[in-house]
Amino acid sequence: MANYVRFRKADGSAGAGLLEGDNIRVIEYPFWENTKLTGETLALSAVRLLPPSEPRSxxxxxxxxxxxxxxxxxxxxxxxxxxxxxxxxxxxxxxxxxxxxxxxxxxxxxxxxxxxxxxxxxxxxxxxxxxxxxxxxxxxxxxxxxxxxxxxxxxxxxxxxxxxxxxxxxxxxxxxxxxxxxxxxxxxxxxxxxxxxxxxxxxxxxxxxxxxxxxxxxxxxxxxxxxxxxxxxxxxxxxxxxxxxxxxxxxx
CATH class of the missing domain: 3.90.850.10 (Fumarylacetoacetase-like, C-terminal domain)
Known part of the structure; x- marks a missing residue:
């Protein structure tokens, strides 16, 4: 079981990641195509969560x-x-x-x-x-x-x-x-x-x-x-x- 999120940083840029406790391991988006880790980890408290996908329907x-x-x-x-x-x-x-x-x-x-x-x-x-x-x-x-x-x-x-x-x-x-x-x-x-x-x-x-x-x-x-x-x-x-x-x- 894994939890995928989208987020916005304080500088206004958006990203995606794997939510693990109080941290987000940043991955490339869209995550249903791949789950390649970028190596960056963010504190959940440092970002604002967005709707986790961008649906067209x-x-x-x-x-x-x-x-x-x-x-x-x-x-x-x-x-x-x-x-x-x-x-x-x-x-x-x-x-x-x-x-x-x-x-x-x-x-x-x-x-x-x-x-x-x-x-x-x-x-x-x-x-x-x-x-x-x-x-x-x-x-x-x-x-x-x-x-x-x-x-x-x-x-x-x-x-x-x-x-x-x-x-x-x-x-x-x-x-x-x-x-x-x-x-x-x-x-x-x-x-x-x-x-x-x-x-x-x-x-x-x-x-x-x-x-x-x-x-x-x-x-x-x-x-x-x-x-x-x-x-x-x-x-x-x-x-x-x-x-x-x-x-x-x-x-x-």
Missing amino acids: IVCVGLNYSSHLGGRPAPDPPTLFHKPLSSIAGPGDNIVLPRNAGRVDPEGEIVIVIGKQAKGVSRADAASVIFGYTCGNDVSAREWQQADGQWWRAKGSDTFGIFGPSIVTGLQHDKIEMRTRVNGVEAQHGASDELIMDIPATVEWVSAVMTLLPGDIIYTGTPGSPQALSPGDVVEIEVTGAGVLRNTVVAG
Whole structure:
């Protein structure tokens, strides 16, 4: 198991590395092509972590836990949608509540990070194109979600596509847990073996119709019933081995 991060130094330059405790061993980026060490080691405290990949597509699965369906049947076909790249935020960034959005919820999720170009990948071969997993927060404006036919603003507003802090490799797809905490209190708990459309099936379904590129990410769905956010709240998403994604809520 290894943890890959991207970071920005105090001089503004960006880099990538292997996170080992409180230190980062710098490597060349993109790290799914090679993991060549440069010989440089940085203190984690000396850099700011960035979203750990630079996706060209952000795909999300909706309604993928029975606990999130509220007794409704699972959608057939599955519900999928995209987030715009402008929604991306990373570790330590603020969650900005849009004006007039009404209720906004966090949605803690296990996020798949693609490591190889993938088109028409079978369920059996899905693991071969997955680089690893990270924490995700599919922030969602509920009133806009209910009002609109498409979820373009409900799930695509700036800072609504948060992921990080690291990409963890070497996990079994059906043995990943996710927890959401708001102000230190657990608000969600789920696991990958509870997904209605599991991780291999998700890769198969998505790659059947679109080409996934290295660095692309797939949010796999959220469990339970998240709570509404208010300015000042601190949201933490924790995924097995990937660390804790921590963000503070502010008014827009």
